[in-house]
Amino acid sequence: MKSSVIVFPGSNCDRDVAVALNKFQIKNNMVWHNETSLPKTDLVVLPGGFSYGDYLRTGCIASKSLIINDVIKHAKKGGLILGICNGFQILIEAGLLPGVLLRNKKLRFLSKNVYLNVTNTDNYFCLNYKKKKIIKLPIAHNEGNYFAKNDLIQELNNKNLVAFKYCDEKGNINKDSNPNGSSDNIAGILNSSKNILGMMPHPERLIDPLLSGEDGSILFESLRKFK
Amino acid sequence: MKLTAEIISNHGIKLEEYKKIISLIGREPNLLELGIFSAMWNEHCSYKSSKKYLKTLPTKNKRVMQGPGENAGIIDFDDDDAIVFKIESHNHPSFIEPYQGAATGVGGILRDIFTMGARPIAILNSIHFGSHDHPKTKNLLNGVVSGIGGYGNCMGVPTVGGEVKFDSSYNENILVNAMAVGLVKKNKIFYSKARGINQPVIYVGSKTGRDGIHGASMASAEFDENAEEKKPTVQVGDPFAEKLLLEACLELMKDDSIIAIQDMGAAGLTSSSVEMASKGNLGIVINLDEVPCREKKMTPYEIMLSESQERMLLILNSGKEEKAKKIFEKWNLDFSIVGKTTNSKNLVLNFNKKEVANLPLSALSDDAPQYDRKWSKSIISKKKQDKNKFDKFEILDSLKKILMSPNNSEKSWVWEQYDQTVMGDTIQKSGGDAAVVRIHGKQKAVALTVDSSANYCLSNPLTGGKQVVCESWRNLISVGATPVAITNCLNFGNPEKDKIMGQFVEVIDGISQACEYLDFPVVSGNVSFYNETKSRAIAPTPTIGGVGLISNVSNMITLNFKDVESYIFVIGKTSGHLYQSEFFKLVVRDNSGPPPDINLFNEKSNGLTLKELINKKLVKSAHDISSGGILVSLVEMCIAGNIGAKIKIPNDKINQQEYLFGEDQSRYLVEVDNKNKEKVSKLLEKNNTYYEIIGKTQKESFELDKEFSIKLSNLSKFNSFWFNNFFKDSA
Numbered sequence: 001m002k003s004s005v006i007v008f009p010g011s012n013c014d015r016d017v018a019v020a021l022n023k024f025q026i027k028n029n030m031v032w033h034n035e036t037s038l039p040k041t042d043l044v045v046l047p048g049g050f051s052y053g054d055y056l057r058t059g060c061i062a063s064k065s066l067i068i069n070d071v072i073k074h075a076k077k078g079g080l081i082l083g084i085c086n087g088f089q090i091l092i093e094a095g096l097l098p099g100v101l102l103r104n105k106k107l108r109f110l111s112k113n114v115y116l117n118v119t120n121t122d123n124y125f126c127l128n129y130k131k132k133k134i135i136k137l138p139i140a141h142n143e144g145n146y147f148a149k150n151d152l153i154q155e156l157n158n159k160n161l162v163a164f165k166y167c168d169e170k171g172n173i174n175k176d177s178n179p180n181g182s183s184d185n186i187a188g189i190l191n192s193s194k195n196i197l198g199m200m201p202h203p204e205r206l207i208d209p210l211l212s213g214e215d216g217s218i219l220f221e222s223l224r225k226f227k
Numbered sequence: 228m229k230l231t232a233e234i235i236s237n238h239g240i241k242l243e244e245y246k247k248i249i250s251l252i253g254r255e256p257n258l259l260e261l262g263i264f265s266a267m268w269n270e271h272c273s274y275k276s277s278k279k280y281l282k283t284l285p286t287k288n289k290r291v292m293q294g295p296g297e298n299a300g301i302i303d304f305d306d307d308d309a310i311v312f313k314i315e316s317h318n319h320p321s322f323i324e325p326y327q328g329a330a331t332g333v334g335g336i337l338r339d340i341f342t343m344g345a346r347p348i349a350i351l352n353s354i355h356f357g358s359h360d361h362p363k364t365k366n367l368l369n370g371v372v373s374g375i376g377g378y379g380n381c382m383g384v385p386t387v388g389g390e391v392k393f394d395s396s397y398n399e400n401i402l403v404n405a406m407a408v409g410l411v412k413k414n415k416i417f418y419s420k421a422r423g424i425n426q427p428v429i430y431v432g433s434k435t436g437r438d439g440i441h442g443a444s445m446a447s448a449e450f451d452e453n454a455e456e457k458k459p460t461v462q463v464g465d466p467f468a469e470k471l472l473l474e475a476c477l478e479l480m481k482d483d484s485i486i487a488i489q490d491m492g493a494a495g496l497t498s499s500s501v502e503m504a505s506k507g508n509l510g511i512v513i514n515l516d517e518v519p520c521r522e523k524k525m526t527p528y529e530i531m532l533s534e535s536q537e538r539m540l541l542i543l544n545s546g547k548e549e550k551a552k553k554i555f556e557k558w559n560l561d562f563s564i565v566g567k568t569t570n571s572k573n574l575v576l577n578f579n580k581k582e583v584a585n586l587p588l589s590a591l592s593d594d595a596p597q598y599d600r601k602w603s604k605s606i607i608s609k610k611k612q613d614k615n616k617f618d619k620f621e622i623l624d625s626l627k628k629i630l631m632s633p634n635n636s637e638k639s640w641v642w643e644q645y646d647q648t649v650m651g652d653t654i655q656k657s658g659g660d661a662a663v664v665r666i667h668g669k670q671k672a673v674a675l676t677v678d679s680s681a682n683y684c685l686s687n688p689l690t691g692g693k694q695v696v697c698e699s700w701r702n703l704i705s706v707g708a709t710p711v712a713i714t715n716c717l718n719f720g721n722p723e724k725d726k727i728m729g730q731f732v733e734v735i736d737g738i739s740q741a742c743e744y745l746d747f748p749v750v751s752g753n754v755s756f757y758n759e760t761k762s763r764a765i766a767p768t769p770t771i772g773g774v775g776l777i778s779n780v781s782n783m784i785t786l787n788f789k790d791v792e793s794y795i796f797v798i799g800k801t802s803g804h805l806y807q808s809e810f811f812k813l814v815v816r817d818n819s820g821p822p823p824d825i826n827l828f829n830e831k832s833n834g835l836t837l838k839e840l841i842n843k844k845l846v847k848s849a850h851d852i853s854s855g856g857i858l859v860s861l862v863e864m865c866i867a868g869n870i871g872a873k874i875k876i877p878n879d880k881i882n883q884q885e886y887l888f889g890e891d892q893s894r895y896l897v898e899v900d901n902k903n904k905e906k907v908s909k910l911l912e913k914n915n916t917y918y919e920i921i922g923k924t925q926k927e928s929f930e931l932d933k934e935f936s937i938k939l940s941n942l943s944k945f946n947s948f949w950f951n952n953f954f955k956d957s958a
Contacts, residue, residue: 009559010467012383016651048649050381053467109376111646112639140380140646205648210665210780 001227003028003043006071008062013048013084013204020204021045024220033065042227043080044071046087048140048202058101058143059089068094080124080226081196085141088188088198097191097198098156099148104141105181111140113212114179116187116201117167120160123194127222134171135215137201139179139187144200146182146189153184163197164188230261238265244596251590259528259576260584263591266494266532267501270756273595276722277754280735285748290711290776293750297418298339298490300750301411302712304776308666309413310673311345314353314406314716314772316755320461321403325370329354329403330378330464334536336407337382338490341473342539344417344480345409348650349664350379351677352389352405353716353770357398359633359953364393367401369954375405376644381466382473385653386645388662389677393633396681399760404716406677406772410666417480419489421507421542421568426486428500428511428566429548431475431555432538433468435496436521439534449721449759468537468560475558476539484547491538497531499540500566501574505588510571515578519561527578542568602728607687610820612805617815617884622858623935625814625888629855630862630945632813633953637866637943640950658867659786660705660851663777672783674708674775680854681766682807683822688730688767692737693825697892699773700745701851704834705895707782707841708775710745715752715771720764722756730767731756738769744827747773784841786850787868793847793924794904795872797857799833799894800917803885809855810888823890830893836916837895845903845910852894857921858887860896865929866943874922875932883934898924 003026007014014030021028029039038044051062062068068090075081075096083091091097104110113136118129129135148156156162164187168177178185180200188199203216235245238261248256248264256264270276286294292309293301299313317332333350340347354371356364368391379386384407439462479485487507489499496518504511515527521535543551548564555562569575574591576584629635642657654672655663661676678698684691696713703710715738720727742748758765777783805811806820840846848868852860865872876886899907904920911918922932930936 010381010470012381012470012649016649019651049383050467050470053381053465053470055467108373109380109644109646111380111648112643138648140648142380202648205651207651210654211648211651 001026001224002041003045004031004038004041005045005047006031006033006067008033008051008065010051010053011047011049013202017045017047017084017204020207020216020220023207024224026220026224031067033062033067035067036070038070038074043082043223044074046083046090048085048087051086051090057093059086059093062090063093072096075196078193078195082125083198084202084204085200088200089143091196091198096196097189098152099146101143102145102147103143104145109142110179111138113138114201115167115169115177116164117171117173119162119165120190123163123190123197124226125197125219125222126163127225128218132218134167136213137203137215138205139201141200144182145180146186148183156189159192161190161192162186163190164199164201230255230258235261238262239269240265244268247596251594252586257584259531260586262528262532263497263584263586266497267591268595272494272498274754275596276598276600276756277731278597279599280732283735284739285742286750288712288746288748291748291750295749295751298342300712300714301416302750302774305671307413309411309416310774311340311343311409311411312406312714312772312774313339313751314404314714314770315753316716316718317403317405318401318718318755318758321371322401324461325367326374326377327461327463329371329374331462331536332403332405333375333378334464334466334469335492336405337384337469338492340407340409341476342417342488342490343411344415345411346477347384347407347409348652349408349662349675350384350386350405351662351675351772353677353679355392355394355397355402355768357393357401358395359393361398365953371403372641372644378464378466380646382470383649385647385649387647387653387664388657388675390679391638391641394681394766396766399763400758400765402718402765402768404770406714408673408675408774415480417485417488419487419503419506421487421503421509423486424509424568424570426545426568427543427548427564428513428568429541429543429551430518430538430561430563430565431541432472432560433465433535434519434521434561435525435530435533435538436535437525437529437533438462440529440532449757449762462534462536464536471558471560472537472539475555475560479551479554484543484551485541486544487542489540491540493534495532495534496540501588501591503540503542504568504574505592508572510569510573510588511566512569512575512577513566515576517563517565519563527576527583600722600728601725602732603725605688605729605733608819608821610806614882617882620814620884622883622887622931623937625810626858626862627945628813629809629859630942631948633949635809635855635859636949637946638950640954654780654783655706655785660702661708663706663783665780670779672777672780674703674706674777676702676773677770678702679768679770681768684734684769685766686807686820686822688733689737690822690825692734692769693741694822694892695769695771696738696741696745696747697825697830698853699771700747701834703773703775704838705786705849705851707784708777710747710773710775712748712750713742713771713773715749715769717752717754718758718765718768718770719756720759727764734767734769741827745831782842784846784849786848786864788864788870788898788924789847789868791870791924791926792901794899794901794920795874795922795924796897796899796907797894797919797921798837798897798911798916799829800891801857801886801889801894802891803881803889804891805885805889808888808890809859810884823892825892832914833893833895833916836911836914837897840907840910845907846897846899848898850896852896854890856888856890857896862929862942864896865939866946869939871925871928871939872922873925873930877919877921
């Protein structure tokens with residue numbers, strides 16, 4: 001299993017996710033945004049951070065980087081792509097995932113551990129969550145309020161393309177367990193072929209019992225099974 | 228242009244100081260040169276009122292590698308690792324423009340850390356606001372918190388701890404103190420001292436604009452009613468540019484291209500060039516036409532005094548220019564060769580092919596004025612506590628009042644706006660006694676805390692100065708760390724007033740005594756005077772940033788109760804001092820009287836004994852007893868662990884309120900498993916450490932024998948009420 005973490009100016013979770021990939025024996029390369037082609041890779045990771053300082057719109061400038069052309073090709077060939085936080089925002093701006101990410105409902109940056117319901121475990125990213133569907137992961141964002149028109153939300157639900165929904169400790173998905181105002185408590189979605197996952201929570205930050213949990217490890221363990 | 232008395236005084240230069248300038252350079256300065264003197268000689272840059280006393284602080288122990296005088300202090304962190312840290316104030320700018328003021332405060336302190344070659348791994352802060360019902364407080368709090376978050380979050384450095392306090396003495400002069408901590412390899416530390424002549428001087432980072440001109444001078448004067456007109460002197464931060472600058476500098480630092488490096492902070496290009504050259508006992512010539520400018524037609528005066536952010540000055544080994552340029556271009560940053568080192572010992576500035584300034588460097592730095600200001604002793608209250616006065620204050624009701632007060636409230640409203648977990652090594656976040664950040668890839672960790680106790684310092688500066696150092700030491704002990712060293716940010720009023728200078732002198736004395744006794748030296752810091760508006764000074768507020776080493780993370784402990792049926796020990800003696808306590812301020816509504824005394828012997832002995840218990844894994848949780856006394860500290864352990872407790876006051880010689888709310892120092896609460904009760908008692912007795920067993924942990928309710936029982940969920944609601952309610956309109 002080989003991965004490529006794309007580094008944009010302003011990325012700041014690139015190292016963290018590389019550490020997580022290495023920990024789960026996924027062979028990783030760091031790829032600078034100005035490169036024109038990806039090295040041989042099974043998985044592309046767009047890491048969290050503030051690419052281009054969030055100027056213009058979060059993820060917007062990064063989505064026009066040179067490397068993105070090859071990332072899109074990789075997607076069309078069925079290669080895996082994981083976008084975390086700012087990476088999710090970039091995937092949306094690049095047109096690889098639908099919807100938009102608005103500012104959090106309370107208009108404040110929000111950094112805390114949240115509970116998630118893994119609503120789709122039938123994909124390469126979430127396979128191992130079959131055993132544990134209510135998980136805890138940290139979020140840390142200002143623009144994570146997923147929004148889409150009702151028919152798109154319905155379509156995502158009908159086609160089972162929602163990967164994660166915010167919930168409470170017991171798994172209840174409701175307004176009280178929605179930290180940022182996302183439509184239908186959506187925290188992460190898949191494309192229709194389920195080879196692209198965009199998510200606001202940070203699995204790479206919870207891969208060690210000392211960091212108050214290991215629920216993030218499960219995602220990387222699932223990915224390791226890909227090849 | 229003739230320099231009139233008005234121009235001179237507008238530069239904050241006193242008449243005698245102007246005369247000194249003339250005698251030092253043998254002529255009248257021109258306007259640009261006057262501006263440079265003003266930037267270098269103001270209180271903020273020259274420490275002219277404080278230097279005499281700062282020299283008395285202990286600055287060495289066996290781990291200190293770099294004490295005060297550099298961009299930041301450095302301590303040995305075993306193996307080939309060192310920790311770099313410093314705290315700094317950004318008070319005046321934050322009051323005028325809270326978001327940008329706080330943001331650039333964080334940006335500035337981060338630059339001090341990575342200038343030395345360290346990658347920043349943590350940010351902390353201490354922020355003080357006016358009374359919660361003052362009309363400016365809400366806006367300032369909101370702006371400062373989002374500014375701190377806005378900068379640190381974008382940089383990808385976790386903000387792991389700090390304190391937020393409210394008091395009317397900050398109504399018109401808030402405090403924003405930011406601390407940053409970095410990790411560096413011992414053989415990869417960079418300094419600001421220039422070496423060698425004819426070496427290229429390089430400007431990197433963002434362009435120079437007209438923002439922040441004379442910022443350091445603003446920070447060196449009192450505010451009047453026109454304070455808000457000073458908005459243009461506040462710098463505007465761009466954390467994205469700083470993130471690029473960080474990565475570019477660290478990339479260049481991998482080899483030996485850099486001779487010296489200095490960030491452009493207060494007084495921008497002026498102080499960075501003067502400091503580098505004068506430390507190296509060299510001269511420096513700068514061609515101002517080569518400085519990248521944001522705006523057209525900027526004058527030499529503006530270029531030299533701008534405090535635009537995210538800029539660095541480097542001296543490279545000649546021949547390394549091309550290599551360095553490539554790195555900065557990769558990161559889309561300006562790179563310009565602006566001058567060279569010389570052997571003249573002068574600062575020479577050229578512009579438009581003309582020499583526009585030529586000043587001896589010694590006049591700007593070594594010969595800057597030093598004052599031995601007059602000071603008066605503080606008047607200390609000797610009031611004795613009236614034992615029988617407190618019975619009428621019902622205990623549960625008093626506890627509720629304290630838990631619901633802004634200063635004692637649970638502060639997740641604040642912490643949640645800071646990214647605390649980026650970099651993946653934050654193993655203890657805000658809300659504990661100290662934050663703990665693991666050294667990446669290793670088993671050791673750094674413990675960090677920021678503390679202040681202004682009301683203790685106001686009522687007795689000497690005791691307050693000791694207390695705040697001890698508080699820092701105690702917080703580090705409480706997480707299982709060995710305290711190593713501190714950084715201090717000394718926030719005071721106008722030093723030209725005897726009373727204020729007296730507070731400063733006495734606080735320094737207190738800090739010195741405690742640092743000396745605890746082997747806990749000061750390695751960096753800053754002084755912020757003139758925290759006065761319309762002649763009303765803030766309470767003296769020394770802020771202490773403490774750093775400790777946890778050699779093995781398995782020895783780290785937290786404050787939340789872990790299990791039911793554990794014994795609760797109080798380590799240290801409780802005599803029930805209530806003056807200056809939260810109980811006195813919030814319940815009795817009395818601000819008079821002296822603060823609790825500090826006995827340094829007991830402080831050290833109790834702390835080291837607890838450290839021994841932690842290392843032997845005999846305690847399950849620990850918490851220092853501070854603001855609010857035993858009862859409030861105990862409730863904090865309960866809420867954090869979602870475990871209740873049942874306690875009984877162990878002796879009847881002392882009034883209940885005094886026992887439960889007294890703020891006697893050097894005490895800790897610890898949780899001890901049934902099976903270790905005897906072992907712990909024996910060890911405490913062997914070390915002659917005073918202790919009491921006050922009760923046991925239990926399920927979900929908190930009970931005081933014969934008084935009350937209350938559900939934890941209710942206590943938790945009281946504790947989180949204030950912030951949520953204060954900001955409920957803003958959702």
